Amino acid sequence: MSHLTDTKSWQALAKHRDNIKHMRELFAEDNQRFEKMSVKGCGLLLDYSKNRLDETALSNLFQLANETKLTEKIQAMFAGNAINTTENRAVLHTALRASSDTEVIVNGQNVMPEIQQTLKKMEQFVNDVHNGTWVGYTGKTITDIVSIGIGGSFLGPKIVSQALRPYWTGHINCHFVANVDGTSIVEKLKPLDPETTLFVMSSKSFSTQETLTNTLSARNWLLKSGADKAAVAKHFVAITSNVAKATEFGIEEKNTFPMWNWVGGRYSLWSAIGLPIVLLTGFETFKTLLNGAAEMDEHFATQPLEQNMPVLMGLISLWYSNFYGSESQVILTYDHYLRGLPAYIQQLDMESNGKSVDLAGNSLDYNTGPVIWGGEGTNGQHAYHQLIHQGTALIPADFIFPLTSHNPLGNHHIQLASNCFGQTQALMQGRTFEEAKAELSNSNLSEEQKNIIAKHKVMPGNRPSNTILMDKLTPKTLGALIALYEHRTFVQGAVWDINSFDQWGVELGKVLGVDVLNRLGSDKSCSELDSSSNSLINLFKKGSL
Numbered sequence: 050m051s052h053l054t055d056t057k058s059w060q061a062l063a064k065h066r067d068n069i070k071h072m073r074e075l076f077a078e079d080n081q082r083f084e085k086m087s088v089k090g091c092g093l094l095l096d097y098s099k100n101r102l103d104e105t106a107l108s109n110l111f112q113l114a115n116e117t118k119l120t121e122k123i124q125a126m127f128a129g130n131a132i133n134t135t136e137n138r139a140v141l142h143t144a145l146r147a148s149s150d151t152e153v154i155v156n157g158q159n160v161m162p163e164i165q166q167t168l169k170k171m172e173q174f175v176n177d178v179h180n181g182t183w184v185g186y187t188g189k190t191i192t193d194i195v196s197i198g199i200g201g202s203f204l205g206p207k208i209v210s211q212a213l214r215p216y217w218t219g220h221i222n223c224h225f226v227a228n229v230d231g232t233s234i235v236e237k238l239k240p241l242d243p244e245t246t247l248f249v250m251s252s253k254s255f256s257t258q259e260t261l262t263n264t265l266s267a268r269n270w271l272l273k274s275g276a277d278k279a280a281v282a283k284h285f286v287a288i289t290s291n292v293a294k295a296t297e298f299g300i301e302e303k304n305t306f307p308m309w310n311w312v313g314g315r316y317s318l319w320s321a322i323g324l325p326i327v328l329l330t331g332f333e334t335f336k337t338l339l340n341g342a343a344e345m346d347e348h349f350a351t352q353p354l355e356q357n358m359p360v361l362m363g364l365i366s367l368w369y370s371n372f373y374g375s376e377s378q379v380i381l382t383y384d385h386y387l388r389g390l391p392a393y394i395q396q397l398d399m400e401s402n403g404k405s406v407d408l409a410g411n412s413l414d415y416n417t418g419p420v421i422w423g424g425e426g427t428n429g430q431h432a433y434h435q436l437i438h439q440g441t442a443l444i445p446a447d448f449i450f451p452l453t454s455h456n457p458l459g460n461h462h463i464q465l466a467s468n469c470f471g472q473t474q475a476l477m478q479g480r481t482f483e484e485a486k487a488e489l490s491n492s493n494l495s496e497e498q499k500n501i502i503a504k505h506k507v508m509p510g511n512r513p514s515n516t517i518l519m520d521k522l523t524p525k526t527l528g529a530l531i532a533l534y535e536h537r538t539f540v541q542g543a544v545w546d547i548n549s550f551d552q553w554g555v556e557l558g559k560v561l562g563v564d565v566l567n568r569l570g571s572d573k574s575c576s577e578l579d580s581s582s583n584s585l586i587n588l589f590k591k592g593s594l
């Protein structure tokens with residue numbers, strides 16, 4: 050048995066699991082349950098009362114956090130210790146949003162001045178584009194940005210820009226290209242004018258195949274329009290930690306924005322990777338987004354475990370993964386602007402915690418990261434909610450809802466609220482056989498038929514959910530919300546004793562992809578691999594079935 054499953058609190062949690070009453074009973078017994086099991090902070094409210102938790106379970110979860118030294122691990126992250134042990138790197142996305150007078154030391158050097166300089170450079174660049182000082186190769190003002198990047202160099206800027214749609218300044222349009230499928234860039238470029246389009250190439254490594262290929266195609270598109278090579282400097286900027294490669298590509302050094310190896314790709318939207326957000330919403334909005342995240346950092350670093358939102362959410366999530374065999378979790382955003390958030394949290398959590406060895410390299414005998422999925426309410430209610438209500442799998446859900454809409458329109462928002470709250474209630478209380486039978490009392494069905502139909506209508510209830518509320522979706526609350534999920538991911542990784550900050554599985558895929566690419570490009574028929582891979586490669590070369 051590993052150290053974690055040996056701990057007293059783990060054993061106690063495993064024993065206690067089956068003693069917890071149905072949530073219906075827990076609510077009936079204690080009309081203060083909401084007051085006791087909700088936390089406010091950073092413009093958010095977390096209601097975690099609709100969970101399979103009682104006082105004993107909670108105190109054992111906090112005990113587990115203590116036994117696994119969670120507080121010390123949180124401090125180590127903020128202090129800039131090299132907690133990404135396999136790459137010997139600090140993990141400091143929190144420094145990107147810290148106030149300028151903070152000191153954060155990495156390898157003996159305070160990184161804050163460099164962060165501030167980069168922010169200034171971003172501000173200047175965006176002002177130049179907005180006020181027409183930065184022009185295209187024919188002297189025309191820039192009207193469209195095409196952001197090229199993938200993974201963390203795509204999801205953060207795209208989803209935050211989408212979420213902050215009400216804050217766009219109107220100076221510019223932005224389009225995102227990630228997929229290496231040529232259709233993506235071809236369709237995006239079709240309506241655009243090369244003379245007024247600026248490409249923002251985002252790649253920490255400057256070596257990601259999809260991003261390099263899309264950037265080359267973008268450059269060819271520009272050159273085909275009659276621009277000469279010198280025009281590339283006016284139409285391409287890059288965000289990268291590999292400036293040498295960017296300049297080799299033709300992007301002038303002065304048009305590059307730095308990235309640092311102490312920022313992981315999936316945690317990078319707060320860095321210059323957030324440039325598309327600034328181009329769309331302006332620098333002040335971006336600063337407010339950073340401030341919102343900084344508030345959550347402060348909360349995470351200072352609040353006691355019992356009042357600490359990321360800690361609570363991390364422990365609750367782990368409770369279902371490890372003690373109820375729950376293999377997936379769903380994020381349900383009841384706000385159209387947040388429709389992309391589940392995809393963002395999916396990368397954040399699954400790339401971070403999809404691990405099966407501990408820090409010392411030992412195989413784990415407990416589950417780690419669950420599958421994260423989701424979508425926007427109410428659409429999901431007419432699709433996959435059926436399985437969450439009545440399926441055989443236990444799928445803990447997070448419901449996210451702003452109390453005030455940016456678009457008050459008739460009864461829309463009150464209906465949205467009723468759906469959101471109604472879903473969490475239905476999941477919690479379910480419907481008993483007796484209730485289902487009573488609902489059929491006026492029907493003409495026989496007693497036997499009523500019994501059968503009632504069985505189909507039974508909903509077990511006791512299905513867990515968190516509800517996260519905010520007054521309104523603003524740059525500040527959005528920053529806090531994203532940081533909340535970043536730290537939730539950290540909490541789980543810390544208790545599981547895994548490295549949440551590397552991604553070796555993804556790296557292997559990249560290496561094998563290059564090998565297959567070489568084989569696809571060669572004249573020789575492929576016969577060295579397994580029979581499936583050989584046949585697929587040869588069929589592609591033939592070009593037809």
Ligand code: F6P
Pocket residue numbers: 199200201202251252253254255256257260313314315400552555
């Ligand atoms: O998918 C793996 C990954 O390394 C992500 O973590 C990262 O955000 C993405 O690739 C893109 O990497 P880069 O910014 O170096 O192009």
